[in-house]
Each structure stands twice: as structure tokens, then as C-alpha cells.
Amino acid sequence: MSESSEIARQRLERAEELRREGVNPYAYRFERSHSSARVLSQFGGILTGEPGAEEVSVAGRLLTLRLHGKSAFAHLGDQEGRLQIYLKQDILGPEAFQKILQRLDLGDIIGVSGPVFRTKTGELTVQVKRLELLTKALLPPPEKWHGLKDVETRYRQRYLDLMSNPEVFQVFLKRSRLVSEIRRFFEEQDYLEVETPILQPLAGGAAAKPFVTHHNALDLELYLRIAPELYLKRLLVGGFEKVFELNRNFRNEGISVKHNPEFTMVEAYQAYADGPAMMELTERLVARAARALCGGTRVTYQGQELNLEPPFQRMTMADSVRHFAGVDPESLDEAGWASRLAHLPAGRLAGLGPGQRLEELFAHAVEPRLIQPVFITDYPLEISPLAKKKPGSEDITDRFELFIFGREMANGFSELNDPLDQERRFLEQLKARERGDEEAHRMDEDFVCALKHGMPPAGGMGLGVDRLAMLLTDSASIRDVILFPLLRPQKPGEEAEGEGQASPGRE
Numbered sequence: 001m002s003e004s005s006e007i008a009r010q011r012l013e014r015a016e017e018l019r020r021e022g023v024n025p026y027a028y029r030f031e032r033s034h035s036s037a038r039v040l041s042q043f044g045g046i047l048t049g050e051p052g053a054e055e056v057s058v059a060g061r062l063l064t065l066r067l068h069g070k071s072a073f074a075h076l077g078d079q080e081g082r083l084q085i086y087l088k089q090d091i092l093g094p095e096a097f098q099k100i101l102q103r104l105d106l107g108d109i110i111g112v113s114g115p116v117f118r119t120k121t122g123e124l125t126v127q128v129k130r131l132e133l134l135t136k137a138l139l140p141p142p143e144k145w146h147g148l149k150d151v152e153t154r155y156r157q158r159y160l161d162l163m164s165n166p167e168v169f170q171v172f173l174k175r176s177r178l179v180s181e182i183r184r185f186f187e188e189q190d191y192l193e194v195e196t197p198i199l200q201p202l203a204g205g206a207a208a209k210p211f212v213t214h215h216n217a218l219d220l221e222l223y224l225r226i227a228p229e230l231y232l233k234r235l236l237v238g239g240f241e242k243v244f245e246l247n248r249n250f251r252n253e254g255i256s257v258k259h260n261p262e263f264t265m266v267e268a269y270q271a272y273a274d275g276p277a278m279m280e281l282t283e284r285l286v287a288r289a290a291r292a293l294c295g296g297t298r299v300t301y302q303g304q305e306l307n308l309e310p311p312f313q314r315m316t317m318a319d320s321v322r323h324f325a326g327v328d329p330e331s332l333d334e335a336g337w338a339s340r341l342a343h344l345p346a347g348r349l350a351g352l353g354p355g356q357r358l359e360e361l362f363a364h365a366v367e368p369r370l371i372q373p374v375f376i377t378d379y380p381l382e383i384s385p386l387a388k389k390k391p392g393s394e395d396i397t398d399r400f401e402l403f404i405f406g407r408e409m410a411n412g413f414s415e416l417n418d419p420l421d422q423e424r425r426f427l428e429q430l431k432a433r434e435r436g437d438e439e440a441h442r443m444d445e446d447f448v449c450a451l452k453h454g455m456p457p458a459g460g461m462g463l464g465v466d467r468l469a470m471l472l473t474d475s476a477s478i479r480d481v482i483l484f485p486l487l488r489p490q491k492p493g494e495e496a497e498g499e500g501q502a503s504p505g506r507e
Helices: 005-022 036-042 094-099 153-154 160-162 166-188 229-238 273-295 317-325 334-340 354-369 417-436 445-452 465-473
Strands: 055-068 071-078 081-088 109-118 122-128 128-135 212-215 222-224 242-250 264-271 298-301 304-307 315-316 375-378 399-404 408-413 460-464
Touching: 036 055, 036 081, 036 122, 055 081, 055 334, 071 212, 081 109, 122 408, 153 160, 166 242, 166 264, 166 273, 166 354, 166 465, 229 242, 229 445, 264 273, 264 465, 273 375, 273 399, 273 460, 273 465, 298 465, 315 317, 317 354, 317 375, 334 354, 399 417, 408 465, 417 445, 460 465
Parallel strands: 081 122, 315 375
Antiparallel strands: 055 071, 055 109, 071 081, 109 122, 109 128, 212 222, 242 264, 264 460, 298 304, 375 399, 399 408, 408 460
């Protein structure tokens, strides 16, 4: 039997002993009067000496336990921090001391009540008068001195990651604050939060490969949403003038440090606005989030200081290629394109149109070099089927993307509201699908019908919440800011390095 299995067996035996002695190892509730942080705040001014008259009730996970004959010191951990408790047999009572305390293990969840005092070492401590076992942990927490370090295990068993790594816990508290801040930002500007379908009969709103599912009762093939855009713009047709959605999207794509097949975005649409207005909205949102989470607009990400104070730099896609790649894309002949895009698979270049070639060159030679925040504008029509053309141009659209640290953070444009133009572009996308482009848009006849009823001029934007969370928490991978990222299933009996690492039952 392995050491971890033996520890689990011993814990189970202790749980059964408690049951036999009338103690339920899985309680129903516990009335708390204080969190750990509130105790530290409220009683921070007391001096070393005897406990006061006021009692508190706190609960949490047992992090440390030091038994000294007929007394013990321990630490409880809750969502807000940790707090020391002191247990003494002549105060707690011999029955509780022997029956419960002697059978506690690290990781158990307990509730205690008693007055607060400050020890000779200066630590605020609860002197326990009442002790309740609330949950018996049958498996030990990760080894306390080193925490949980194996990356695969951290993602696969996030509960252990949160339990043992306080800095990870803080990342997800910040992510939650970020989502709240985004919601407040839009609500303060009279945007209405709405919900659109996740199951859709057509996958549209982005160039991406969808997940396919089937509805049995209707015998209908459906797609998990790749973007909410076409539904949100239908709402503009219906009369809503400012809408936003914090949405979960699903794209059947690979996994990387900046891609997860399931991810979160915020998309917003405003009637009577345009692309430049949405750029200004986007930079204000990013700056506000930085101030809320980081205390200012100068942040450090992966050792690089970034200035998120608006206004952000603006640069056209063509100019960015000229500046960073040192080449004028309009001057490239076939041999020049072949040289610049030599990283593409054999034969791929021949199937790309002019706009797609420019996009490939930009992604390869420019995108990784866009460290400070910059809006790249003037995207080719060929890769922007839902954006309005720039005034006076037939092949450039009024579209932008925000890049920070070499990553796309947001996308937006002046929304195409000409139904005939939109229908033509859908037809061009259908031709691309016939040529094998699985990410090309399908024909959405109902959306075209909606536009024929009249959509006001509008601007729209979508921002990746996960990537913004990465930036503002200095997290290297998108999996560090998604609580339960998608992972390859483990094979039976397979153990990631570091899994099963057991800590002693007591300190």
C-alpha cells in the first residue's frame, strides 16, 4: 500500500470512529459571526493579555495543527485569509478535546467559537470554547511546504491549486472583480445587458470552426456559439440602441497559451456610433479595468512595463507592415510574397487573396512586435465580411483590432448595415467554404432579412475577457485565468508528475 493510500485509510477510520461516537463528520451548517479578515480588522487594536468578553464564531479549513499535550495551536484558512486558534482541554472540555481534536487532520473543515486575544508573539488568536467538525477530509492536502507545483495537476485539480496556492486564489478573485468592473462600465453608460443563444442553427459572427451538436426532439443540427454578433445586431434592428453581453463562446480550435476552446468575451453594440467611437470606448474600458485591478494604468506583464493610459496609438495594417516588416505590401510581386510568407505550408500561398496575404504577413512579421497598446486599423474587406467599407474605398474596411504584448485583445468596426452588400459578402464567403475554408461565414438569410428592415448606423466591439485577465494578473497562460481549462483526458492509472503527493496528517 502506498503512503498516500495508507493516509487515506487512516482518515477514513477516524471518520468512522467519530460516527460511532455520535459525531457527524459532515455537518449541515455553521453560523459564522466573522471571517478571518474581519477578526483581524476588528480586534487589531487589542494588546497582549487575557481574552476579552466578546466572542466570535469562525470556520475554515485546518491548515496547521500543533498538539502540545493538553493544548494545541492551529490555523484556519477561509476565503479572506488565515487565523490562529488556541485549543486547551480545560477550556474546551476533555470530551471534545479527546473525541474531536485528537482525530482532526490537515484539510478538515471546522468551526470554532470563543474570545479573541493576542499571544506573547503578537498574533491575534481565537481561544476556542466550542469546536465543531464540519467536514472530514478523506484525502490530504498537497504537501504544505512546497504547495502544488505540477502544472498539469494544478489545471486538472483546480480545487487543490486554489487550496494550496494563495497567489492562484488571488488571480481568480481579481478575475471576478474584472468581470464586475466590465459590467459596471457598460451599465454606467446606459448599455443594456442581454443574453443571446448559445445553441444556434447557424454558426456566425466570426471566422472560426464551430462545435456541432444535435437536438434529438427536433432532429436538428445545432452549433455552439462562436460569437453573439449577429444576434446582438438583430436587437439594434428591433430598437435597442446600446446592448452588451458577457458571453461564453466555443471554437473548435487548438489549445495554446492564448487559446482555449471555451472562452469569455464581452461584445457591445451602439446605434448611431462608428468604429472610431468604439475604439475610444475600448481603450477607456481597458484603462478602467487596469485602475480597478492594478491601481493605475502602468502595469508590468511578464517583465515588460506597459502603459495602458489612453489614447492608444493608431496605425493602419499596411503602415504597420511597412514600419515593422520593412516592406511595402503593395510593391510585392509573387516571388516577394513567396519569400515573405515562406513559413506557410506548401501550396497555401496560391489560395490566398490579396487581403489574406496581407493578414498573414501582418500576423507573422508584425503582431509579435506590438508590445505597447496599439489599434491596428483599415483591415482588408476580404477578411472583414461584417464591417463597413472605409468611405471612398472598395477593398478596405472601417475595422480595428487592439493589440497588447503581441496579442489581439479586441476587435471592432463600423457595422455593415447595407443588406444587399451584406448578402453579396455572405455569397463570397460561401464560395470560400466551397474551396475548403471551414471558417468562412455561412449564409444567414434571417440576418439579411433583419437588415432589410433597417439597422441604424452602429459601432460594435468585442474584447477577450480571458486575455485581459491574463494581462492584469500577470499570468503567462490563458489556462492560468480559466478555472477549469480544457485538458486532454487522463488515461486510467495515469498520474501527472506530482499527483498523489501526500502531506502528513498533522504538522
